[in-house]
Amino acid sequence: MLRFAGFELDQRRIELRAPGGEPIRLRPKSFDMLRLFAANAGRVVSKQELMEAIWPNIHVGEDSLFQCIREIRTALGDEGRQLIKVVSGRGYLFDAEVSGDPASFAASAGLSSASEQEGLAQQAGGHAAATVAGPAKKRQFSFGLRSRVAAVIAVLCAVIGFAVAAPMFAPGVVAPENTPTITVMPFVDGGSDPQATSMATNVTDRLADGLAKIDTIRVVTPRSDVTTASLANAPTRPADTDFVVSGELQRSANSWTLEARMTNAATGEVKWTTSVAVDTENTDLALQQSRLAAGVGHELAVRINAVLYPRAGVASPLTGSTKVVVEQALASINQTTRERFTAAQTMLESALANAPDNLDLQVTLSALQTRGIQMNWYSAAESTAAESAARSRLERALQAKPNYLPGLEAYCRFLTATNNFVESLVACAKVLSLDPWNGSALYQLGLTQIQLGRFDDALANFKQADRFDTPAVSRWTWLLGIGWANLLLGHSEEAVPWLQKSIAITPASGRPYMVLAVALQGSGRTDEAKAALAKAMVLRPGSTALNVAPPKRNASPVFLEAGQRFIRTLVELGLPAG
Structure with a gap:
């Protein structure tokens, strides 16, 4: 039995009890996470450590982690984040006096001592992250590996890749000396609708959690009694707050609309505004929350990058x-013809x-x-x-601007396209350390994982990009990626609708039609498959089995074998052999 803040955590009965003794229902994963927090009270627990402890050997998105934390906070009445605190760039701190025997809880959860766990977290991700982000602020980035061994291998690859890529990132890989602090105010809803209030709270939490991943800023959330207006007054403003993010959420019949802004905390000057709308039809509540937070977060991350690294210092x-x-x-880059x-x-x-x-x-x-x-x-x-x-x-x-997002995005894409996969893992992770909602970087990361034969991990990243849906101009890419990954996993019927949605956005390149042709053939729809290939040949005249096959350099045997099956199917459908 562990006791904290009036609550009891009963491991034998797998039960959380309120100060009054009444049981509080928690899902099994949420209970396990609270047990881990209580067993490690007073110590920062990284997101990677949480993911590995709660979902061992299984890849899940961070949304699953955030959902558990929100459920725990609700159960503990911790809306003000006084028990479970976000430690920007590092993880979560359970700030409560715990009585009982935490060591037995740690052992039962498959955890070693706190110091050993800290060492494992650093070994599995901290060292590489510190190398990429610099000593001023450690970051941990998970590539969705399925075991500790694979995680260590990936980290070693990332370290090697950074040794190659370091000249491109130095000397600005370390956060600026005067790291700005962003205060995220709770978004407010326009009425008394409980669902709207809950929606606003959840979107605020998702945005704050995402911003906390950005290496070059610090993120804080205020006490519940602090208002946006009070932050604009110098006498009451926290000394370390530079910018304030706030906004209003409105609900219509078929959508949510979030009006958000970033203001200078000292002057009240509005530095940035945006309006994000999300359709409520054919999407669940969690997806709506994710896309609202991502829509604001992606634009805000780009704006923050521009504020920290203005064009004024660039020649021409x-x-x-x-x-x-x-x-x-x-x-002309994403939707283009040869002309x-x-x-x-x-x-x-x-x-x-x-x-x-x-x-x-x-x-x-x-x-x-x-x-x-x-x-x-x-x-x-x-x-x-x-x-x-x-x-x-x-x-x-x-070298001139190491944290210049457009340059990092282009470099991530370039390294993936030219089969420099170890370097691309590092470069794409760098993009996500500055813009965690960057769907383009998640797509490139997925492409790299496909070529390394890690089809499940690639599918997870493509689906994460779809949950964020930012930037919208790149939407066709991760839809294509979801279809392709499903096809490589042998799920042809699941692949077809994703590929069709991608083609509906941008059919220009022809390659998506080839992937669709193979998926249709795998679904037993041969006539449709031949028609799709014919469309691809119109868009890419002169295509043959020789020039359609992807480059083999640095690709894994698993991917090369899948590629050979892909080409054989296209030849059977009518693609010229050479």
């Missing part, structure tokens, strides 16, 4: 005609000749060339030259 800033060139080129690709490349090269130090032009041209490499729009010699030039430009850009 993005202005005037250069801005037009970049915007037009960006529109638009060629025109965009010529336009960017011309602009870069006039402004060779402009980071935006360097990064955009590299991103476009990455797309050309993926689409096989270069000859062998041209592809080698484009890869070398794109890498060189991206590395120079990241």
Whole structure:
């Protein structure tokens, strides 16, 4: 029996009892998590440690962890987060005096002593995270591995990858010396609807938890009696608060709309605003909460990055005609044809000749060339030259601005597209350390895991990107990823609707039609499969089994074997062999 704050945790009866003695119902995983917290009271427990202890050898998304924590807080009446506290960038602290025998609870939960557990957490993730994020603030990033052995292998790979990638991230991998503090106020709802109040609370919690992952800021949540207005008054404002995030949630017949803003805590000046709407039809409440928090969080992360690393320090800033060139080129990267690709490349090269130090032009041209490499729009010699030039430009850009999100995103995508998988794990994790809701980075991470033969992990990351659904322009990619991962796992029928939804957004490349053709064939729909392949051949004329197959460099035997089956099926459906 453990006792804390008037509550009793009865391990023998698997029961939590309130101060009055009445039992409080908790789901088994939530009970196990509370037991772990109580057994480790006064010590920060990392998210990775929680995930490994509560879901051993099973990959689950962080939403499962957050749901358990919310259930525990509700059971303990801890809406003010006084018992379970978020320690920004490190994990959670159970701040209560606990009586009883915590050691027996730790042993029964499969835990060793606190110091041993801390060592295990560092071994499994802390060392690599500290290497990537710098000593000022440790981060732990899980790649969804299924065992401690696999986790250690992945960490070793990440360390090796960082040794290769370090020149691109130095010297700015460490958070700025004057790390700003963001205070997240509880979102308010516009009425007395209990569901709206609960929704606002849950969205606030999800946003605060996500922001706490960002390496370059500190995140705090105020006491329940602190208001946004009081934070704007210098005499009452916490000394370490730089910006305040607040907002209002409104409900209509078919949607939720969240109006959010970030203000300067000292002056009250509004620095950023956004409006995010989420459809309530055909989605459950948890998904609505996730997408509202992600919609605000992604835009806020981008804005915070721009505030911390303004363009003013960049030679040839993005202005005037250069801005037009970049915007037009960006529109050609995800939804493009070979003709638009060629025109965009010529336009960017011309602009870069006039402004060779402009980071935006360097990064955009590299991103476009990455797309050309993926689409096989270069000859062998041209592809080698484009890869070398794109890498060189991206590395120079990241040496100048190591925490420049557009550059990091392009580098993550480039490394995945060129089969530099160890480096891509590090680069994509770096993106997510600055923008935890970045669906594009989650998609690239999933692609890397596919090529490494970790299809289950890839599917989990693609589905996480879909739960966030940000940025919307990349939605077709993770829909394609979910379909592809399901296909590789042998779930052809499950793959088909995801692929069809992706194609409905952007059918231009032709490759999704090939994946759809294989999925349809696996579902016994041969005529539809042949029609899908015919559509792919229209969009990608000249495709053969030789030039459709993905590059083999650094890919795992598991993926190569699956790729061979994929090509054989396409040849059976009519793809020319060579």
